[in-house]
Amino acid sequence: MPVDMHVHTTASDGVDNPEDVVARAKALGLDALAITDHDTLEGVEPAMAAAIIYKIEVIPGIELSTEHGGKEIHVLGYLMDLNCPEFLDKISFFRNCRVDRIGKMVIKLQELGIPVDIEKVMVISGAGSVGRPHLAAALVEAGVAATIAEAFDKYLGAGCPAYVPRFKVDPVEAVQLIRNAGGFPVMAHPGLSNSSSLIPDLAQEGLLGLEAYHPAHSRELSSYYCRLAEEYGLIITGGSDYHGPGHKEGISLGAQTVPYTVVQNMKSRG
Numbered sequence: 001m002p003v004d005m006h007v008h009t010t011a012s013d014g015v016d017n018p019e020d021v022v023a024r025a026k027a028l029g030l031d032a033l034a035i036t037d038h039d040t041l042e043g044v045e046p047a048m049a050a051a052i053i054y055k056i057e058v059i060p061g062i063e064l065s066t067e068h069g070g071k072e073i074h075v076l077g078y079l080m081d082l083n084c085p086e087f088l089d090k091i092s093f094f095r096n097c098r099v100d101r102i103g104k105m106v107i108k109l110q111e112l113g114i115p116v117d118i119e120k121v122m123v124i125s126g127a128g129s130v131g132r133p134h135l136a137a138a139l140v141e142a143g144v145a146a147t148i149a150e151a152f153d154k155y156l157g158a159g160c161p162a163y164v165p166r167f168k169v170d171p172v173e174a175v176q177l178i179r180n181a182g183g184f185p186v187m188a189h190p191g192l193s194n195s196s197s198l199i200p201d202l203a204q205e206g207l208l209g210l211e212a213y214h215p216a217h218s219r220e221l222s223s224y225y226c227r228l229a230e231e232y233g234l235i236i237t238g239g240s241d242y243h244g245p246g247h248k249e250g251i252s253l254g255a256q257t258v259p260y261t262v263v264q265n266m267k268s269r270g
């Protein structure tokens with residue numbers, strides 16, 4: 001009964017639209033998948049509608065970017081009330097901050113003599129949450145960089161000439177936002193942010209799960225996070241962080257899954 005608990009769509013910086021992701025998940029034999037786009041729930045309803053047709057379960061989710069002590073920490077939220085006004089207001093604010101930030105990055109690029117048009121970036125991002133991958137795609141389209149990776153390496157990565165930091169909340173605030181919307185907060189890929197020192201405090205503040213299984217974690221690292229999760233009473237979760245075919249070193253949908261009991265535990269505890 002495998003479930004992929006971390007999947008992106010075109011509602012943020014994923015390549016597949018929500019319907020296609022659901023169809024792919026079904027074809028792979030998954031029993032459920034969580035849609036976890038950056039700062040938006042827009043992909044959830046179309047995925048849930050497709051899930052009825054494909055006879056698979058979609059778990060509503062989100063991935064919030066936070067910062068603590070200079071480190072970027074991602075917090076996943078599952079099973080929130082999709083109509084909670086405070087939550088919707090807050091994520092809409094986060095998305096507006098993303099638009100402002102990309103606008104500032106475009107200005108920096110123009111100052112560097114690189115012709116890039118904000119409107120093109122917004123067309124590439126579509127209705128969803130705009131991010132640096134969309135700006136990178138615009139640079140590739142304009143022939144400024146050969147690949148998305150090159151666009152990040154030369155211009156968009158932290159410390160690069162066009163980089164502008166994005167507004168981010170503290171992980172405690174993200175945990176509380178998700179809890180207040182009736183959701184289940186999980187620290188995403190702790191191995192990518194090297195943030196295990198935060199786990200005791202976040203568990204105290206209402207964190208309920210830890211994404212121990214992620215393609216970026218070695219087997220040893222996953223075991224380490226499983227032990228930490230047990231120590232702090234957190235549910236162990238995992239997912240692929242799929243962004244689309246050919247994206248991010250070819251990580252495929254379902255590359256990391258957990259048993260459906262994880263979802264059942266969330267539903268009974270969240």
Ligand code: AMP
Binds near residue numbers: 065149152157166243
């Ligand atoms: P943003 O949320 O706008 O800061 O963009 C972050 C996203 O950019 C991450 O979710 C990654 O998918 C992507 N990303 C970050 N660094 C790189 C990189 N070096 N190459 C390609 N994609 C990257």
Ligand code: ZN
Binds near residue numbers: 013038
């Ligand atoms: Zn992403």
Ligand code: FE
Binds near residue numbers: 188
């Ligand atoms: Fe993440």
Ligand code: FE
Binds near residue numbers: 006063241
């Ligand atoms: Fe992600």
